[in-house]
Amino acid sequence: MDSVQVRPMREDDLRSAERASAVTFLEAERSTGRVGGPEAEPRSAVASEQWIDRMRFFLSVDAGGCWVAVDGDEGAAGTVGFAISQNRGRLWFLATYGVLPSHQGRGVGKRLMDAALAHADGRPGIFSSSIHPGATRRYRMAAFSLHPQMQMVGTVDRSTLPAVHGLREGRADDFAWMDELDQELRGAGHGPDHGYLLGTRRLVVSRDGARPGYVYLDDRGRASLLAARHPETAQTLLWEALASSRGSTLVNCITTANEWAIDVGLAARLDIGQEGYIAVRGMPVPAPYLASGHFL
Ligand SMILES: CC(C)(COP(=O)(O)OP(=O)(O)OC[C@H]1O[C@@H](n2cnc3c(N)ncnc32)[C@H](O)[C@@H]1OP(=O)(O)O)[C@@H](O)C(=O)NCCC(=O)NCCS
Structure with a gap:
């Protein structure tokens, strides 16, 4: 070698x-x-x-x-x-x-x-881990805690979609409070990542400044990063994502600290699956939060 x-x-x-x-x-x-x-x-x-x-x-x-x-x-x-x-x-x-x-x-x-x-x-560190035995061995030996992740898959039963209120499209001038929320939830803002994500995805935010929250949706309407101060805001944002999904959808990176997401997915008649781990070191698992695989 x-x-x-x-x-x-x-x-x-x-x-x-x-x-x-x-x-x-x-x-x-x-x-x-x-x-x-x-x-x-x-x-x-x-x-x-x-x-x-x-x-x-x-x-x-x-x-x-x-x-x-x-x-x-x-x-x-x-x-x-x-x-x-x-x-x-x-x-x-x-x-x-x-x-x-x-x-x-x-x-x-x-x-x-x-x-x-x-x-x-x-x-402190965080990432989404595969189940590869070489990878998980490496991570645990580097003192990361491995928290199993669930994912929800299937096609949303549109008859279950509730009327969603209190949201609007997000803009670059939302980044300052979004970074503060990130700081609360994971110890640091996404900083420049927000600019990159807004360039490639739709951003939806909560209108209520006392109950802040945001979600990025990819081109198939799938939530790729979701953060909120309260689980109810997180659920509203996830319902918005499910309403905009087309065909088979996926809600990823759900830990047991984020069962609010499981409850929404089940109500929409999605199926629970299990997939990999969120690995954290020196910090708790963020909640209410759905991490993005690459931007965490
Ligand atoms: C995870 C990965 C990057 C590790 O790379 P690698 O070059 O095979 O790793 P190393 O040879 O340095 O081995 C890492 C450790 O895991 C062990 N290991 C490697 N492959 C293993 C396997 N298939 N089963 C069990 N243990 C294994 C090694 O013995 C080593 O432990 P040690 O240093 O205590 O002896 C590589 O296997 C990979 O790319 N896997 C697929 C993609 C993936 O899952 N990436 C991680 C995404 S989070």
């Missing part, structure tokens, strides 16, 4: 890192998929470009948390692993982490994680 070097990520690594990520996660999904579950699909060209765009953003905001493993034997296309982490104020998060199947089990993942954790410099 001496031909593999772990070094800071550069802009010109993005394309080969994306390929390594696509292969790694497709293989991981295939090997951990449940019998009868949906078949793992290769990443689409659009999703590949979105991955590159997101990682370029992380590189521009906090390059010190972005690491790659490169195999010298494989020339310019030689990225075999990546750990993309970020500091926001006093919080560290891991956006994504993987090693090509051909290079797993030989210590590359440990070297990448050690580099990303050194960047955390003792900050």
Whole structure:
């Protein structure tokens, strides 16, 4: 394994890192998929470009948390692993982490994680973890608590949708109070991530300043990050997401601290599934909160 070097990520690594990520996660999904579950699909060209765009953003905001493993034997296309982490104020998060199947089990993942954790410099940390035994072993050994996550899947029964009041479209001038809410819930604002998310998603916010809350919805109306001071606001925001969903939907990253989301999903006749963990160190599991996989 001496031909593999772990070094800071550069802009010109993005394309080969994306390929390594696509292969790694497709293989991981295939090997951990449940019998009868949906078949793992290769990443689409659009999703590949979105991955590159997101990682370029992380590189521009906090390059010190972005690491790659490169195999010298494989020339310019030689990225075999990546750990993309970020500091926001006093919080560290891991956006994504993987090693090509051909290079797993030989210590590359440990070297990448050690580099990303050194960047955390003792900050509390959070990320969404797969169930891969190598990954969970690494995380627990780094003192993260692994909280099982649920997800809700299915097609919303539209006859269950309640009339939703007290919400409006969000704008960039909402970011200041949103960051304060983030600070309450997870110890740090999303800072520049809000600008990135607003550029790529719809933002819906609570009109009631005493009961603040917000949700970002992706192009299929799925909640990709939701934060609120009170569970009732969180439920209203989630109902808005379910009302705008098209076809089969997904509510992800639900911990037991966030059963308010389970109650909404069940009322909408979605099914409960189980998927991975929220890993936290030095902080409680945020609630009422649904984390985003990449922005936490
Ligand atoms: C998780 C992952 C990045 C680890 O990379 P890796 O190069 O295989 O990791 P390492 O070789 O450094 O091993 C990590 C630790 O897990 C153990 N391990 C590795 N693969 C394992 C497996 N299949 N089963 C059990 N333990 C395993 C290793 O022994 C090592 O522990 P040790 O240092 O105490 O001996 C890699 O396996 C991967 O990309 N998995 C699929 C994608 C994924 O799940 N990513 C994490 C998303 S949160």
